Amino acid sequence: MSELTSAPQTSATRVEERAVPRRRSVALLRTLSVRIASALFVLWGTITVTFLVLSVLPGDRATILLNITSGQVIERTPAELAPINAQYGFDKPIVEQYLHYFWQLLHADFGFSFELQRPVVHIIAEQLLPTFTLAIAALLLAWIIAIPWTLLTAGRNRRLAAFGSAVETIMAGLPQYWIGILLLIVFAIALRWFPVVGGTSLLGTVLPAITLAIPLAGFIGHAIRGEFERSMQQPFVLSARARGMSLAGVRWRHVLRHALIPAITLSGWAIGNLLSGAVLVEAVFARPGLGNVLVNAVSNKDFALVSGIVILISFLYIVINLVVDLIYLIVDPRLRGRA
């Protein structure tokens, strides 16, 4: 950490400066541990909320389970229900069920999917990669769209900025599923550039990734633009210009760097949104992944699978935001005082 943050010091100041980094690193450690503790707390909270929501289910869970696995909706006798209740532990008090579930989760055991008759962990492990690939591709693509767009339109004349901002608002407001349908119809059905059902191939990933990237590019562009215009007013712009740097050079080398900071924070938030947005996009493109599994699990009331996927996505979201926070703490010493 010290290599990253402490600037080279002259020998005259070194003696008195020596005490300061140690105090700083204590402060950093304290801030770090507070952040990590609060992330753990939120993680515990999401697990608990998910468990509570799904355990207040109206109707007897064993009956639902039996009806779904057998495909008929009838009243069940206690004799039929007893083994199911014993197998899934529905007959135990709710606190015990909760503790048992929590204990399982600590051992990376997400329970058993009665719809697919397989452990939830196996299903998730299979489906996570296509969805994660899609989310990362979309995030990269959103940045690739947003940076040139803002660089071209922000901080110039009023008309251009107004136009750029309006386009961003519209992009951010478009529903993902509708963008997906449009792209599918134009590029896959009419022009035949891409397969209609692409699977997880590289070519089949292009349209879903663009679909997720367009609204996100609107959000990221909006964040960059705000900071960009603020930074254009800073004295360093004038001083760089006075040194003879071209305007384009200042925008590209100085202002853009400042402008990216809020957009990086936004990207941490975006991961969670991309993973859940993938639910809709995977449905549009009939693409395998967590989203498709989740939709089926929701409509079949396969609770172990639903809660497993929801907890996993929230977990990824919390961890990624924690990492983004920690990177900031390391990169920007000004934030260390605040917890």
Place this chain on the structure above:
Amino acid sequence: MTTHLTDYAGPRTQRAGWQLPVSVLLSGIVALFFIVAALTPGALATHDPFATDLYRALQAPSWANWLGTDDIGRDLYSRIIWGTRQSLLIGIGAMAIALFGAIVLGFSAALGPRWLAEPVNRLLEILLAFPTLLLALLFVALLGPSASSLLISVGIGTAPGYARLVRAQALQVKQSGYVEAARALGHPWHRLFIQHIAPNVFRPLFSLVALGIGQSVVWASGLSFLGLGVVPPSPEWGALLEAGKINVTVAWWLEVLPGIAIVLVALSFTQIGRYIQQRAEGEKR
């Protein structure tokens, strides 16, 4: 999603001239059209939305059927018009639930006594870790697919985001000079709340109403599109999209045009909401 957009909105410089009243005017006209369609669909529709005509199945848009027909010959334009009521009602209902939850949570987090504010703040932190769609899906799983469960799920799913906005607004008012001055004058807390805090917290919420309706319509239609909301014979917009999915390779209009209705509602209500927000902020300066 727009909640986040406003969160990250940059500085509102004086030259925010891009939101010309023209765009607000257009949004108003669009919103009015859909409100009329929701109130008196019969006046705007050209056909019976449920009348089938197998000889005219999957017709492209034409003079006879402005937006084409579906796979059993029903007129798409009339179906979209008749679907407006349900789509908007779900949007309004979800917004009402979300806003009610947001006000309760946001107020108690910002203004409540310590024993209440602390746990509510923690709860908000937890709820904000769920992406909107996931939180909504959790409740759809619980309640099963139907219009009313859709309304509740979308309302609960979008509530935490609004609660954060309400909390920020209430905190800002609470810490403002005029409230401090009133407290220094010895006003009791209920008078402080009624005369000073509530009016200044509630006024900006009007913009949230418009924003919330637009966003709720989008989320609700999305869930219906997944087959987890209103089911297809109904002309609800998401259900129209869901029903057209099979014929997407031959009849583009069945997927594109109901989507345009959703986009128009979302954009126009959002635009109106942001305009109200700007006006409210302008008054403060």
